[in-house]
Amino acid sequence: MSTATPIRDQALSVTAASLESVSKIYGAFAALRNVTAAFPAGSSTVILGENGAGKSTLLRTVAGLISPTRGRATAFGDLPLRQRHRIAYMSHSTMLYDELTAMENLSYFATLHRGEGCACVGSPEMALRAVGLDPALPRPVGQYSQGMRQRASLARVLQTDPELLLLDEPFSNLDVSSAGHLVDLLADFRTWPVPGGGRRTLILTTHQASLAEPLADRTLIMRQGQVIDLVTGSHG
Amino acid sequence: MSTATPIRDQALSVTAASLESVSKIYGAFAALRNVTAAFPAGSSTVILGENGAGKSTLLRTVAGLISPTRGRATAFGDLPLRQRHRIAYMSHSTMLYDELTAMENLSYFATLHRGEGCACVGSPEMALRAVGLDPALPRPVGQYSQGMRQRASLARVLQTDPELLLLDEPFSNLDVSSAGHLVDLLADFRTWPVPGGGRRTLILTTHQASLAEPLADRTLIMRQGQVIDLVTGSHG
Amino acid sequence: MARSSTLRNFAWLWLAATVAVLVVGFRQAIFVAPMEETMGNLQRIFYYHLAHAILGLVFPYVNLAASLAFLYWRRRDPLKALSADALAVASAEITVLFVGITLATGMLWGKPAWGIWWTWDARLTTELLLWLLYVSYLLLRRFSPSGQTAVLSAVLAIFAAIDVPIIYMSIHWWRTQHPAPVFGSDGGGIDPAMVPAVLWNLAGWAMWGIFLIAFRFALERRRQLAEQEAALLALEASLETPQ
Amino acid sequence: MRYLSFVLTHLRKDLRLEWRSRDSINGMLFFVLLMVVVFSIAFDPAGYPSTTRQISGGVLWVGLLFASMTALNQSWTREQRNQVLEAQRMAPSPASALFVGKALANMIFVLVVEAVLAPIFVVFFNLHVLGNAWLLAAILPLGTWALVVNGTFFAALGLRARNRELLLPLILLPLSLPAVLMMVQATTGVLTAELDPIYLRSWITQLACYDIIYTTICILLFETVLNAE
Amino acid sequence: MRYLSFVLTHLRKDLRLEWRSRDSINGMLFFVLLMVVVFSIAFDPAGYPSTTRQISGGVLWVGLLFASMTALNQSWTREQRNQVLEAQRMAPSPASALFVGKALANMIFVLVVEAVLAPIFVVFFNLHVLGNAWLLAAILPLGTWALVVNGTFFAALGLRARNRELLLPLILLPLSLPAVLMMVQATTGVLTAELDPIYLRSWITQLACYDIIYTTICILLFETVLNAE
Ligand code: HEM
Ligand SMILES: Nc1ncnc2c1ncn2[C@@H]1O[C@H](COP(=O)(O)OP(=O)(O)OP(=O)(O)O)[C@@H](O)[C@H]1O
Ligand SMILES: Nc1ncnc2c1ncn2[C@@H]1O[C@H](COP(=O)(O)OP(=O)(O)OP(=O)(O)O)[C@@H](O)[C@H]1O
C-alpha cells in the first residue's frame, strides 16, 4: 500500500475510477448497457438523467457494491472493494442505524475506518457540524426529519475523508439554503489535501442540475442505461 | 353522506381542513407549536420551510395520522380519520409493499377504497400511466429506482380520487421533465369535478419552490414548528 | 385548595380506621380465633392468605372498569380519560401486589404444610397465571410508545379481565389424577369461631387495598399533571428562543 | 358481502406476499422440525412408547406455539416497512377486515406447517393414536386459531413498541395459557385414550368458546389499537 | 490487536442496539419465567418426575433454541433496514470482525437467558441434578455457541439470497443436527447420571471440536458471503 504512494504522486492525471464496457443485467432487463467512462483523479462529475436511467446503478458499480454482469469496473486501478478505504458512497437510504443517535452512528463508522491505511479520518463532531446538525442531539436517527437524515448520511461519508466520493442525489430533501451550503462544502472538500498526495475526486447524481452547476467540471448524461453525452467544461 | 351533498354545494368557501392552535410535542421537543391554519376547499397550498421545520408533521396531523398533543385538527369539519375516504396522503416513504409490483399494489389499495361512499375510484392503470410508469412492468416495487418509487407512490394517492390531497415532497427524486409533468397533472387534478359537488384541495410541501409556483395559490412558510408567514396570491 | 385539604384529612382518617381494623383483625387472628387441630398455629396465616386471595380477585375488575371508562372517554373527554387511566394503573399495581402476597403467604404455608414450596396444582397455577397476566400488563405499560400507553394497556386490560374467569373455569377439572392438596371449593367447613377473624381481616385488608389504590391514583395524577406542565414549559421555552 | 370482500382482498395480498418471500412458513418449519428432532433425540420414543404418547401433545403444541410466535412477529413488520401501515390506516375499508385477513393468512401458514408436521411427528415419535383420531381434526384447527387470533392481535398491539419481539411472548403467553392447557389436554386425551370422552368433549367445547370470545373482542378492539395515538 | 478492537467495536454497537430495542432485562426475566410455566403446563412435571428428568434436557434446549432464534432473526434484519449493510461492505475493517462481533452479541444474549433460566428451571421442574452439575457449565456454553455461530452465519448467507428462508432450514437443519444431538445427549446424561462418564466426556469433546471447526470455517468464508452478489 505504501509503495503505491510515489506512483500516485507522479501520475496526477491517473483515473480515479473507470468503467470499461460495463453492462449490468437484472433478469431480462439491462440497467447499464455497455457503459465506458473514466473519472480522472481530481475531477468532479455530475451525472444527469431521467428516472430509471441507471445513475444509481452506475455509482454502485463504481463503489464495488454491484459487480458488473459484463465488463470491468476499477477504482484506483484495482477492484473497487479492495480500495474501499479510499472510497465513500452515499445512497438514497441513510445507511445508518435508526436506533442510534447521529453521533453514535458516526463514531461507530469512524472506528471501522481507523487504521487500515487511512489514519486520516476526520472527527464525527466536525462532520456533523459541517452539514449543519447538532452533534449533541439526543434523538435517534429514526426520529429525524427527512432532510436531517440526509445530512446525517452526508456526514457519515464526509468524516471518512475519502479520495473518491460518490454521492447519490445529495441535494434531495435538503432545503434551499442548506443545499447551497452543501455545494460550498463539496467545493471546499475538493481542495482538501490528501495525505499521500493525489487529488480528491467527486461523482454525484442529481436532478437539480442548476444547484450542482458550480461543481460540474464534467457532466455525464445518461438515458436508458447508456451514457449518451459527456460535457466537459469548467463551471458550465 | 348523501344528505351532506347540498350543504357542501352551497358552501364552497368552506374549509377543507383546519388546525386550531395545534401543538405536537415529542418528549420535551415541540415539533408543532400552536399552529393555527385553515385550508379552504378548492385552494392549493404550498408549505415551505427548512429541514425539521415541522412540515411533514403538519401534513400528518391534517391526515389524522398524528393526533395533536394540544389543539384540534379537523378535515371537512370532522375528525380526519373519520373522513379518510376523502383524503389521500403521500409521504417520504413509498407506503407500498416492496414485494409486489406497482400494479398489484395499486389494485390492492383501489379495492380497499371501493364502496364506502366513494365509488368514484380511478383505475390503477390510468394512474400509473398518468405518472409515467408502465403498468405492465413485472418488477416488484423494491427493485424500482428511487424516482420510479416516488411515481408509484404518487399513483397510489391519485387513483383514489381524493378531495383533499396531501403530498409530502412529491418532486424530490423526480427528474426535471417528470416534475414539470407532475405539476401539470396536479393543476389538472384540481379541475376534476367532485361527484358530490365541492372542489379539490391540495396541500404540498417542497423544497423546490420554483417548481411548485404554478400550484401555489397560497404559500405557508414554517420555521421551528410555527407558521411564520402566509402569502396569498394567485400564481406568485 | 380547600377541597384538597378535606381530601387529605379524609385520607388520614381512612388510614387511621384501616390501621384500627387491622389491629382488631390481628388480635382476632392471632389471639382470639381457636387453634386449628392438625396444623396448629401455622394455620393462622390463613386469615391473611385468604383476605389477600379474595381481594386479588376483586381488584382486576376495578382495573377493567377504569379501562373501559378510559376507552369511552378517550375522544369525548380527554381529561376524564386521563384520570380513568390513572385509576387503571393504580388498580393493576395493587392487583399485582395482592396476588403476589397471596402467592408468598401460600408458599410460606405450603413449605411446612406439604413439605414443598410449589406444585403445579390447579389453584396455585391459576393464581400464578393471574399474577403473570397483570405483570405483563405493567410491562406493556413500560414498553409501549409514549403516546399510546394508555390505549394499548386499556385494551390489554379488557383481555386480561376476560381471561381471569376463563382461567378459573378451565382449570376446574385439571389433573384429577393428581390429588389436589388445597381444600378447594367444598371449603364450607370453617369453624364458626374463626369467622370473625376472617371477616375482620378481610375488611381491614380491603380498606388497606382501597387506600393504596387511592394513594397510587393520586401519585399518578400528580405525575400526569407534572408531565403536562413540563410539556407546556418546553413549549413556552422554545417559543421564547429568538429566531 | 362487502366486508367479506375486504377480508378476501387482505387475505389474498398476504398470501401473495408470503408466496413471494416465504419468510414465515419456512422459518416455522425449520423450528418445528428441529424441535421434533431434539425431543426425539432427548427422549428415545421407541424405548418408552407410553410416556412418549403422554408428552407428545405437549411437544406438539409448544412447538407450534413458539413457531407461530416467530411468524406472527414477522407478519406485521412487513406492513411497517415502508410505512404501508399508514396507508392502511388512511384506507376507508374497515380496519377489522385487515385484522381478519391477516389472522386468516397466519392461520393458513400455521395449518400448512401442521400438515407437513403431522406425518413427520407420527413417524419420529412412533405414535399410534389410541383414541378417536378424527377428533384431532377438530382440536388442531381450534387450538391453532386460538393461538393465531390472539397472536395476530397482540403483534399489532406491540407493533410500535420499543421491543416488539420480546413484547409479543410477554403478553401472549399468559393470556393464551388456558387455551394451551385446553388443547394440550384434549390432544393428549385423544392420543392416549385415557381421558373420559365427556371430559374430552368439554375441553373441546371450552376451546371453541375461547375462540369465539376472543375473536369477537379482537375484532371489536382492533380499530382502537391500529389508531392508538 | 487491531482485529480484536474491530470485533469489540461491532460487539459494543450490537449490544447497544439490543439494549435500545429491548431495553430491559426485566422483560427477559419475565420471558424466561413464562417459558418455564408453558413447559410445565404442557408437560406436567409433577405428574411424572422421572420422565421429567429425561425430557428436561430436550425441554431446556428447545427453550434456548427458541430464544436464540428470536435473537438471530433480528440480528441481521437490523443491518439491512436502511441498507447499513452496504456501509458495512464499504468499511475497510475486516468483514469477519463484523461476523464475530455479531455472533458474540447473540451469544451474550442467549447466555443471559440461560443464566436466568437455569435456577428457575431447577426450582419449577423440581429437578435434582444426579450427575456432575459442573459439567453443565461446560456443556451449556459449548452448545450455545454451536447454535449461535452457525445460525448467525447462515442468517447472513440467506440475507440476500432470493429464497433465503427456504435456504436457511435446508442448510442449517442438517448441519446443526449433530451438534444438537451432542448437546442434548450430554445434558441428559448429566441430569440423569445414567451415562458412562467416558461417553459423556467424548460427547463434550466432540462438541468442542464441532465448535472449533465451524467457527473457523465461518470466519474464513464470511467475507465471501457478505460480498456475494
Ligand atoms: C402459592 C400457594 C397458594 C396460592 C396461590 C393459593 C391461593 C388461594 C386462593 C386464590 C384462595 C381463594 C380462593 C377462593 O376464595 O375462591 C385460597 C384459599 C384458601 N387457601 Fe390457598 N393458596 C396457596 C396455598 C395454600 C396453602 C399452602 C394452604 C394450606 C395448606 C392454603 C389454604 C387455603 C384455604 C384453606 C383457603 C380457603 C378455601 C375456601 O374457603 O374455599 N392455600 N388460596
Ligand atoms: N435489483 C434490481 N433488480 C431489477 N431491476 C433493478 C434493480 N435495481 C435497479 N433496477 C432497475 O434498473 C434501472 C435503473 O435503476 P437506477 O436506480 O440505477 O436508476 P436511477 O437512474 O438512479 O433513477 P432515479 O433517478 O429514479 O434514482 C431501473 O429501471 C430499475 O428498476
Ligand atoms: N417521532 C418523533 N419523535 C421525536 N421527534 C420527532 C419525531 N418525528 C419528528 N420529530 C422531530 O420533529 C421535527 C420536525 O420534523 P418534520 O419531519 O415535520 O420536519 P420537516 O419540516 O418535514 O423536515 P424535512 O424538510 O427535513 O422533511 C424534527 O426536528 C424531527 O426530528
Ligand SMILES: [Mg+2]
Ligand atoms: Mg437513483
Ligand SMILES: [Mg+2]
Ligand atoms: Mg419532511
